[in-house]
Amino acid sequence: MGKQRITVCLPPVGPDGLKQAMEQAMAPFWYDREDRPHPDWVGEWSYWFVSGAGCLLDVLPGHEDDPRLVRYDDWAKPPVDLPPSRCHGGPRGVLDLDTPRAAEARRAAGTWTAYHAFADRHPPALPFRHFAERVRNLEPEDAREAAVAAFREQPLIQAIEADPVLEERFTSDPALHFDEDRETYVTRHVAAVLPTPALLTLEGRWVEAGGLDYERMFNAYLDGLPGDTMVIRVLYHS
Known part of the structure; x- marks a missing residue:
């Protein structure tokens, strides 16, 4: 048991509905859910927080004021003030995934x-x-x-x-x-820049793996998402 991070992908949602959308996406993987798919089913998390510390995302220049960007951290106490160029998540189209990979x-x-x-x-x-x-x-x-x-x-x-x-x-x-x-x-090092140990897709698949194949899949998946898809870094306890 321990804490690790997952990148959660959500359909378009505004700031007011983000928390509820996150809860709905994560709910099927809760350890204590009552409607278990089968008797031997085991969940993925016992609690979680929006938190990208250590794996923050870059904001595409010119979009720093987009109200959909997620800059609060549920885990850090007191909260850390992020620079405008960094966030815990936001719409795929205003996230700068290429600059950190190029660096x-x-x-x-x-x-x-x-x-x-x-x-x-x-x-x-x-x-x-x-x-x-x-x-x-x-x-x-x-x-x-x-x-x-x-x-x-x-x-x-x-x-x-x-x-x-x-x-x-x-x-x-x-x-x-x-x-x-x-x-x-x-190529191997660039592939490792963006991935978190787990990914929750728009389709509701929890993908948890390691190695270059997983990292390539992670990058390709994020690159192929519609621009209004929300991409959020989450810290969870497994």
Whole structure:
């Protein structure tokens, strides 16, 4: 049990009717609903709040005053004042989904290029899993220690671990993290910008998954929504 976020998609609705529309969309997935579809049915949430903290949405420039934008946070106490360019939700047509994805594409491309330029100055490194496989016949504690020691003997890993800034940027297992071409690396990171762990579609489907296929579906679904569809970030307890 814990808290996580879902992106809820609703038919067009004004500010006065938003709360009721949210309740109707979320109601079928309440743990304690009385009209359970079948005896073994288990719900998705015990309580929820409108809240996009950590996954706020950008507002399309020129639409900052649209009254349909959702800028209140039911969870944060006291409420946080958002800049006009940010919101917890609003009509799909006034949300800027492209700018954050473009920014991530630039960042990811720069990181990939910087890593390979740095890595080319050292002998090629192997990912940690290579060393873990080599010592799998040892006792678990001994195997872990031996694998870590062998992994950290690599000159590239030593150079990255010597600089906390590089380690944060390139991760502790860069040979694994950057083991793909630039386009694939950038695409994977861009796909992860907008999705929340779950999505509630206009059709009333609760979709909860992970990985690149889910992230691609999430992006394509939001991109294909009518402009007046409400898209809201929600924090729920599962």
